[in-house]
Structure formats: C-alpha cells, structure tokens
Amino acid sequence: MPDTTNNPNRKTWLEVAPDSDFPIQNIPFGVFLTRDDVITIGTRIGDYAIDLGALHQLGYFDGIPLTDDIFLQDSLNDFISDGKKTWRLVRNRIGDIFDADNAALRDHKEHRERVIFTLNEIEMQLPVQIGDYTDFYSSIEHATNVGKMFRGEENALMPNWLHVPVGYHGRSSSIIPSGIPIHRPQGQTLPAGADTPVFGPSKRVDFELEMAFITTDANHLGEPIPIEEAEDYIFGVVLFNDWSARDIQKWEYVPLGPFLGKSFASSISPWIVTMDALEPFRVETPKPLKPQLEYLQYTGKKSYDINLEVGITPENGEETIVSRSNFKYMYWNMAQQLTHHTINGCPVNSGDMMGSGTLSGKTPDSYGSMLELSWAGKNPVKLNDGSERTFINDGDTVTMRGHCKNEHVRIGFGEVSSKLLPVFQPKKK
Amino acid sequence: MPDTTNNPNRKTWLEVAPDSDFPIQNIPFGVFLTRDDVITIGTRIGDYAIDLGALHQLGYFDGIPLTDDIFLQDSLNDFISDGKKTWRLVRNRIGDIFDADNAALRDHKEHRERVIFTLNEIEMQLPVQIGDYTDFYSSIEHATNVGKMFRGEENALMPNWLHVPVGYHGRSSSIIPSGIPIHRPQGQTLPAGADTPVFGPSKRVDFELEMAFITTDANHLGEPIPIEEAEDYIFGVVLFNDWSARDIQKWEYVPLGPFLGKSFASSISPWIVTMDALEPFRVETPKPLKPQLEYLQYTGKKSYDINLEVGITPENGEETIVSRSNFKYMYWNMAQQLTHHTINGCPVNSGDMMGSGTLSGKTPDSYGSMLELSWAGKNPVKLNDGSERTFINDGDTVTMRGHCKNEHVRIGFGEVSSKLLPVFQPKKK
Numbered sequence: 080m081p082d083t084t085n086n087p088n089r090k091t092w093l094e095v096a097p098d099s100d101f102p103i104q105n106i107p108f109g110v111f112l113t114r115d116d117v118i119t120i121g122t123r124i125g126d127y128a129i130d131l132g133a134l135h136q137l138g139y140f141d142g143i144p145l146t147d148d149i150f151l152q153d154s155l156n157d158f159i160s161d162g163k164k165t166w167r168l169v170r171n172r173i174g175d176i177f178d179a180d181n182a183a184l185r186d187h188k189e190h191r192e193r194v195i196f197t198l199n200e201i202e203m204q205l206p207v208q209i210g211d212y213t214d215f216y217s218s219i220e221h222a223t224n225v226g227k228m229f230r231g232e233e234n235a236l237m238p239n240w241l242h243v244p245v246g247y248h249g250r251s252s253s254i255i256p257s258g259i260p261i262h263r264p265q266g267q268t269l270p271a272g273a274d275t276p277v278f279g280p281s282k283r284v285d286f287e288l289e290m291a292f293i294t295t296d297a298n299h300l301g302e303p304i305p306i307e308e309a310e311d312y313i314f315g316v317v318l319f320n321d322w323s324a325r326d327i328q329k330w331e332y333v334p335l336g337p338f339l340g341k342s343f344a345s346s347i348s349p350w351i352v353t354m355d356a357l358e359p360f361r362v363e364t365p366k367p368l369k370p371q372l373e374y375l376q377y378t379g380k381k382s383y384d385i386n387l388e389v390g391i392t393p394e395n396g397e398e399t400i401v402s403r404s405n406f407k408y409m410y411w412n413m414a415q416q417l418t419h420h421t422i423n424g425c426p427v428n429s430g431d432m433m434g435s436g437t438l439s440g441k442t443p444d445s446y447g448s449m450l451e452l453s454w455a456g457k458n459p460v461k462l463n464d465g466s467e468r469t470f471i472n473d474g475d476t477v478t479m480r481g482h483c484k485n486e487h488v489r490i491g492f493g494e495v496s497s498k499l500l501p502v503f504q505p506k507k508k
Numbered sequence: 509m510p511d512t513t514n515n516p517n518r519k520t521w522l523e524v525a526p527d528s529d530f531p532i533q534n535i536p537f538g539v540f541l542t543r544d545d546v547i548t549i550g551t552r553i554g555d556y557a558i559d560l561g562a563l564h565q566l567g568y569f570d571g572i573p574l575t576d577d578i579f580l581q582d583s584l585n586d587f588i589s590d591g592k593k594t595w596r597l598v599r600n601r602i603g604d605i606f607d608a609d610n611a612a613l614r615d616h617k618e619h620r621e622r623v624i625f626t627l628n629e630i631e632m633q634l635p636v637q638i639g640d641y642t643d644f645y646s647s648i649e650h651a652t653n654v655g656k657m658f659r660g661e662e663n664a665l666m667p668n669w670l671h672v673p674v675g676y677h678g679r680s681s682s683i684i685p686s687g688i689p690i691h692r693p694q695g696q697t698l699p700a701g702a703d704t705p706v707f708g709p710s711k712r713v714d715f716e717l718e719m720a721f722i723t724t725d726a727n728h729l730g731e732p733i734p735i736e737e738a739e740d741y742i743f744g745v746v747l748f749n750d751w752s753a754r755d756i757q758k759w760e761y762v763p764l765g766p767f768l769g770k771s772f773a774s775s776i777s778p779w780i781v782t783m784d785a786l787e788p789f790r791v792e793t794p795k796p797l798k799p800q801l802e803y804l805q806y807t808g809k810k811s812y813d814i815n816l817e818v819g820i821t822p823e824n825g826e827e828t829i830v831s832r833s834n835f836k837y838m839y840w841n842m843a844q845q846l847t848h849h850t851i852n853g854c855p856v857n858s859g860d861m862m863g864s865g866t867l868s869g870k871t872p873d874s875y876g877s878m879l880e881l882s883w884a885g886k887n888p889v890k891l892n893d894g895s896e897r898t899f900i901n902d903g904d905t906v907t908m909r910g911h912c913k914n915e916h917v918r919i920g921f922g923e924v925s926s927k928l929l930p931v932f933q934p935k936k937k
Contacts, residue, residue, distance in 0.1 A: 210681060239705070239760060242704070242705050247767055248771070250642075251639060252855045259729075265732070266852050269668075274667070276668070277801075278801045300688075301691035301929075331668060332764075333666055335645060335674055335761075335766065336763070338674075338677065339852040342852060343852040343853045344853070419768070420768070423693035423694060423695050423771060426681045427681065503730045503853060
C-alpha cells in the first residue's frame, strides 16, 4: 500500500500560506487540548489544528481498522502501536478528506465547526508518553568540538566513536513540549583551579540543537532488529532542544556520563512529522571514515536533508539566528542508531524517543550549541541588539526551527521554543 | 498515624515458617496473575499470596479512602501515587485482618478461598511500570575496585566521587521480574591489544548485587526536594541484579557512560518491601571521608542493615554462595540519592526506580560482582562442584537474597533469580 499523501500537486480546501511548514503533504500527528478542554489526537494543515477524535466519531475513517477511542487519548502511543500500515492508511485518508476536490467535509459546515480549530483555540501537549529516551552523539563535528574542550585536542574523538554509534540513556520525566518555560538549574560545579566543588545556579546553561525520532514496538527482550528492518519501526521525527548545564555536566560526567547536567529539562516540538512525509528528502549518509561492522552496514539513502536553525530572543527583545545546521550532517543515521540500540537484545517500545545528539556542521556558524559557538565562553556571540552571549541568560527564549524543501513542496516541523527563567524560589512556609 | 504492623509480638492465623522472609510484620506489595488468569495487586504472608483486589471487593478495606479498582491493576503505580498515609493504612489493615485473634477472614471459608493462594497457583509480575530508572554508584569499595581495573590504581576513585552521589540514567524497558531467563548479549568489544573492535557474544557476562528503591510522585519540574523530605517519597525496596556485559561496557562507556553493556536485562525481586517494614533496621550511614555540601547533609539513621548474598547454580547443579554483603555499606544513602537527583529540578514520579549501585563490602568475599570477585578474570571463583567461574556461563542461574534480622523478627525480600541462556538465535525465515 503506497503513500499517496506526498503528491506535490495536491491542493487543499483549507487556506495554507505558501511558506507554511504544514501543507497538505505533511500531515503530522500531535495531541492537544481543545477549546472545550477535551484532549484529542490531531493533525495540522496550515494554521488549522484538526481533531482526529471528532473526525473518527463522525465516520470519516470508516473502513480503516481502528478502535473507537484510538484518537481520544492523551498520547499517540496506542496509535503508534498499530503499526506502519495503519499510520499510512490514516495519513492517506486525511489527505483525501482535505483534498480541494473532496466536498464531504468541505461543504459540511456543522462537521467543519466540530473538527477544525484555529491554533489559538488549542493547547499543544506532549505527543507521546515517552517510556525510554536515549540520546545519541552522532555528529562527528560536535563530538570532536566537545572532545577538544573537555579532554583536549589529543583525546578529542574517542577511539570507539568511529565504530560505535555512541549513545546514553536519558531522563524521560523532564521532556516537555515547546512553550513550557524552564528554571535555571542548580547543582555542584568545580570552580577553575579549585579541588572542592561549590553549590549554586549553573553559570553555563546551553541549548543543544537536535532532532529525535519516535519508535513503535520493535522487538522483544533478547531479540535484535536487523538493520534492513529498522526503518519500519520509526514513526516520525521532532525538533529537540536538549538543554544542558555545561558546568554541572563537566564535574559529574566521569565515569558514568551526563546526568543532572541534562535531566533538568529537554524540549520537543509538538507535531511528529512522519517518515512518509520526509520520504522525498532522503539523502546519502556521510561516507564512513573507517569500515563499520556488518550489523551496521546498510544500502540506500538513510539520511534526510532537513534545514535547521536556532534563534535567541532576549526578554522583550528581537530574535537573532545564532546557528544554521542540517540533520544530514549526522554521521550515524537513524537506522544504524536503532539497530545498534537493540543489538544486545534491549527492547524498544511504542513512544520511545531517540535523540540525534547535537547537530553541528563543519563551519562555526553551523555549530549546534553555545558551548561550540562561543568556544567554551572564549568568543562571545553577538546578538542583533548589541548584547553578547557566551551561554543562555535568564529571560532568553531559545527557538529551533526545521524544514525540508524541494522545488515542489516544503515540509516543516514548526518550532520548539522555551524560555529560561531564573532559579526556582520555593514558597515561604 | 503510626505504623502498627511492626509489633514483633503479633502472630498470624496463617502458617508461617520461623525462618520465613514474610512474617506478618513484613507485608510487602506485588502484582500477580491468579489461577483464574486475573491480574491483581497482592501481598505475601509466609508462603501464601493474598489477593488485595478480592479483599477490597469483599469490603475488608472499608473506611480507607481507596478507589474501587485500586488493587485490580497490573502495576502498583496508582496505589503508590496515593501516598505514604494510604500505604500505611492499608498495611496496618492487612496486619489486622491476618492477626491471630481476628476471626473475620480466619473463620470465613468462602472468603479465604477467594483471597488466599499458594505460591504455585500464581505468577509474579513486574510490580510497577517503571517510568524512569536511575542507577547510582554508591559503594565506595565497588567504585574503587572497578576504577582500579578500568582506569588503573591512580585514577581509581574519581575526584568527584566523594562529593557527588554519582549516578546515571538506565534503561527501563529491559527491567524484568525474577524468574525470566535472559540471553547472553552480543555486541562490539575490543580484543586485548587490538585497535579495531569485533562483533560477537559477550565473553564477560556479570551480575551486580544491588538493591533498588521505588518512589512515589515527588516533585514538579524545576522544584528540588529538600533532604529532610526525601524519605517521604520512598515507597519500598527490592533486590536488584543489574546484569552487565563487562567487555561491551569497557569499549563503549567513554565518554557517555554505560549503555548496551547494561541495557540487555536487569532483574528485580517481585515483592516490594516497604520502608515501614524496614524501620527497625535503620543504622548509621558510613561517616563521610570529606565534608558534603549542605543540600546533602542530614540527621539521623538513614541506612538499613540488610544482609545480602549471591549464589550461582550451574545447569542441573547445586548452588554455591559466592558473595555475602550488606546494604549498609552504601556510602551515599537513599535520601541523599533522591535529593541529589532532584536538586536540578528533575521530576521524580510514582514507579520510578533507583538502584544503589553494586554493593561491595571491604573483604573480597563480600564483593558484589564477578568482575571484582575474580578480579577481572585473574582469580577464578571455585564452585562447590569443583568447576571455576571468572564470569557467568550459559546455563548458570544467578540468585540474590536479602533479609534483615533482629532478636524479634526477620524481614526478607525473597529472591531475584534468573538464568543465563545462550545467544538468541533468530528463527529461520
């Protein structure tokens, strides 16, 4: 059963701006609260949010094997568990319903009013209940840059990096949707030259420009996934800001890896863009610099050309774009990451999330973190208002955007945006 | 409202062996499948499993604020969310119901038959749906031993270890209850002297003797938990075998920490022993070797005297106890671990699990892993049947047990036991 949604010539009867991230060829999935305070699964076309729970109740998905309440849920997990065939049937049907030539909903005012919302009428939620979250470290430029700063030029890229898609388990409970502000974390740091740590607010709060993919139920305990099957278990992709406190991270991370320097917050964009929507934007993964073990070898184009940018907006100020990068720079692709993750028999379930690691390009203006952009604070980044940043200030909002574009169509992710508030102050008792 | 269950003089009308881990003073919580294939929350007294769902339906918990289906669930998460006061009310009530002098259930044959099962009639399940799992590294002997082997004598204990309760995020999806066999994992390892890794079965599969605590909903994003409140959020404790593949771990773990060397499986004992049951066994935490930052300072006895042992049983063979250790050796106690975990604002929820890290004592016969017992394979461990082990062989069953004991009562955990099977063989297509 082929995907029919990507037809670049299709028009919709909804109004869509020409540069929208969400043309009728996109059809992402998310979860939102409606104006009636009902939680539902939905999609987005242009600047309209569409209530799939209501559409289903009205019979628009008849003929597709779906349970009655599949969209009336506070997460996409059960829908994602239904598998790739069902995702595609639903996405194709949504494309049909909103096709310019399809009068069924277009000319049914009462149904339209029940199903279609403007963005200011809804509140986006976390799209999945994330069971386990893993973060990879798959940009060679980022790994090299950080290695130089944390361990020196000689030990920059560890000996395992070109063989292993290095990753680590992250914290699910602090993953939040775009729009939720966060507090500057406190913790232990080691002042320069000191041998005893101090406690206080992190002085080096940073973003990490990442993307993350969401999986479906992939395997049982003990059973690895062969690389040729890996893509079948990837539902879609979101933008991901893996907030980091560099000074906390630096003091804590040897030998067991990042912990509190990461787990205070991680923000994702609320609309999951499906792999089917990204299909036209496949590109080759960068050529390996060393031979890779057989279980990681693959054929075909397994990377995606997704333009990314990061902006910083000071309190009451204007935005400065501080980095422009691309998802295609990833040295290890998603199929390799997922295959590696299960090679030891580790089970991957519906709603698990895997981050790419910071996506830095080769040139300094494409670095995906302030750590790299300011080179550990040595070269402050100038903002449009004349102020400078080495890391993120209280009151700053960090916004990441991403989109693919070819001569026919633009498929985008919207944004993940969150504001850094000062350290949390407990209420006096 | 005090705990009344620990009264050491209380007897029950159920038959309980004198050396049972589960006298009427214990009353742990677990989840099981009954002979009628119904899943329920239950407790255990002696060698009887008690169906709390059925007891509740029969009105035995009347007067305690509980939803009707609180025990008819496949996990304890919602019950744990009800909070410490409710746990205690329920535990006290169970103590009353089974008190030797209480005739209500004792003399009601029909109710007894509905509520009480023998252990061979039930199948224990994972007691909680684990949202996030963190593993600490809180035994100074283990951290020092591993450090010597992985990084050499000079870098054995990292500079942060005496200041930070070091921990890392682990994988929830591969946590399984006692009794589930596991497969030997495959992965990348670096042969001695080589500079290119090979792929194959791990040659160094190991156990780690740990305990783990289960939390309730503790805090919101951004809000740390003060150390004097931390214990209120700990529901109870289980035995924990953190299976490890040392050769995979060694190659992958720098710089982001353990990943596939751990995530193939981790086994827990199925009965969660409550903190109330452990109250009589509080002891002092070992004195800090260096001053600790204020947010980690506490008063009172915050460690627990729990005897632990590990046995290896070869296929069709007899068991050899290879290690005897104790939970009280932990340098950082649970209150410090939980406080540290939230100091950056990381949310902790009902059903989260936090491991102690391997619990090694000072003497070689108390080391909590084969890595240490065989000193990285140099000194094989002799089993009773004359065979030797450096790590775990295919067909071996590893069993961990734990109990507290004073002049009045023994409170135990039962066991966590799992068998290592050979590498998984995919079915031919």
